[in-house]
Amino acid sequence: MASIINLSDAVSIGIHSMVIVAKSENPVNAIQLSEMLHKSKHHIAKVMQRLVKVGYLDSFRGPTGGFTIIVDPAKIYLYDIYTAIEGEVHVKECKGEGELCPLDKCIYNNLAKKLTAEFVDYFKSQTIKDYM
Amino acid sequence: MASIINLSDAVSIGIHSMVIVAKSENPVNAIQLSEMLHKSKHHIAKVMQRLVKVGYLDSFRGPTGGFTIIVDPAKIYLYDIYTAIEGEVHVKECKGEGELCPLDKCIYNNLAKKLTAEFVDYFKSQTIKDYM
DNA sequence: TTAAATTAAGCACTTAAATTCCTGAATATG
DNA sequence: CATATTCAGGAATTTAAGTGCTTAATTTAA
Numbered sequence: 001m002a003s004i005i006n007l008s009d010a011v012s013i014g015i016h017s018m019v020i021v022a023k024s025e026n027p028v029n030a031i032q033l034s035e036m037l038h039k040s041k042h043h044i045a046k047v048m049q050r051l052v053k054v055g056y057l058d059s060f061r062g063p064t065g066g067f068t069i070i071v072d073p074a075k076i077y078l079y080d081i082y083t084a085i086e087g088e089v090h091v092k093e094c095k096g097e098g099e100l101c102p103l104d105k106c107i108y109n110n111l112a113k114k115l116t117a118e119f120v121d122y123f124k125s126q127t128i129k130d131y132m
Numbered sequence: 133m134a135s136i137i138n139l140s141d142a143v144s145i146g147i148h149s150m151v152i153v154a155k156s157e158n159p160v161n162a163i164q165l166s167e168m169l170h171k172s173k174h175h176i177a178k179v180m181q182r183l184v185k186v187g188y189l190d191s192f193r194g195p196t197g198g199f200t201i202i203v204d205p206a207k208i209y210l211y212d213i214y215t216a217i218e219g220e221v222h223v224k225e226c227k228g229e230g231e232l233c234p235l236d237k238c239i240y241n242n243l244a245k246k247l248t249a250e251f252v253d254y255f256k257s258q259t260i261k262d263y264m
Numbered sequence: 265t266t267a268a269a270t271t272a273a274g275c276a277c278t279t280a281a282a283t284t285c286c287t288g289a290a291t292a293t294g
Numbered sequence: 295c296a297t298a299t300t301c302a303g304g305a306a307t308t309t310a311a312g313t314g315c316t317t318a319a320t321t322t323a324a
Binding site: 008009010040042043046060061062063064065 | 311315319321322323
Binding site: 029030031045046048049052059060061062063064065066067 | 268273
């Protein structure tokens with residue numbers, strides 16, 4: 001998973017939800033998020049569970065339950081959310097790299113590295129607070 | 133398909149194979165490409181079929197058969213190969229864009245557009261000849 | 265204390281995309 | 295002409311993302 005740049009629905013849900021929860025005084029529950037983001041409740045619940053496990057959110061059951069943020073939004077980078085959901089970003093290498101690759105200058109590796117690095121840099125520069 | 137940036141194995145095969153075929157005097161067959169690129173013969177055949185159909189390559193069956201390039205490599209952009217294999221590049225929009233999206237500045241759309249545009253620009257600037 | 269609301273967690277299903285497999289048709293060579 | 299080689303194209307398989315459902319645990323509030 002997570003080769004080169006690929007923003008899944010799950011990552012979109014993760015980022016949007018974290019901003020919404022960070023802006024709210026009260027716990028926000030999965031149904032509310034589902035209505036705001038126009039995504040399935042199930043998928044949202046799954047992503048939120050992940051973010052709870054990683055320690056960015058806390059969750060409360062029962063009526064008035066939902067999710068709250070428990071880490072300073074200025075300290076949560078988009079990159080953190082991305083990796084919490086998709087796992088570490090890695091560059092998909094050309095299998096025939098170096099001596100094995102029949103091309104003198106293998107465009108594939110250079111391109112993959114360039115694009116991945118740009119993506120990572122950008123995601124490491126932005127925090128949840130920047131979008132509140 | 134082809135949302136945001138995603139370099140599949142198929143695209144890698146397409147670019148590598150086109151360069152190899154462009155550099156060769158004689159037809160190159162799927163088995164030779166398979167050995168050079170360390171990818172399955174079947175997958176390579178599929179990708180090559182596509183590039184024949186689109187008109188960049190010609191194919192010959194039987195012994196001594198294989199693929200040859202029939203368009204000037206200086207006129208084949210990486211972007212052309214990408215779209216021949218994956219279809220048009222499009223930006224995956226946030227479903228709640230504009231009034232619907234609960235975020236004031238939807239990072240998702242901005243980011244998706246920025247990264248996609250960079251990718252397309254780069255792929256439109258490079259030709260097969262640049263890698264021969 | 266009971267009922268309703270809500271997250272947690274696991275599993276099976278669906279769907280779409282990527283990849284592999286299979287069979288048939290074309291062709292060069294002896 | 296016979297045979298081995300090779301591409302073509304559709305079928306089948308695999309893989310991954312997302313959906314739907316079910317049960318359990320927890321908590322509020324009547």
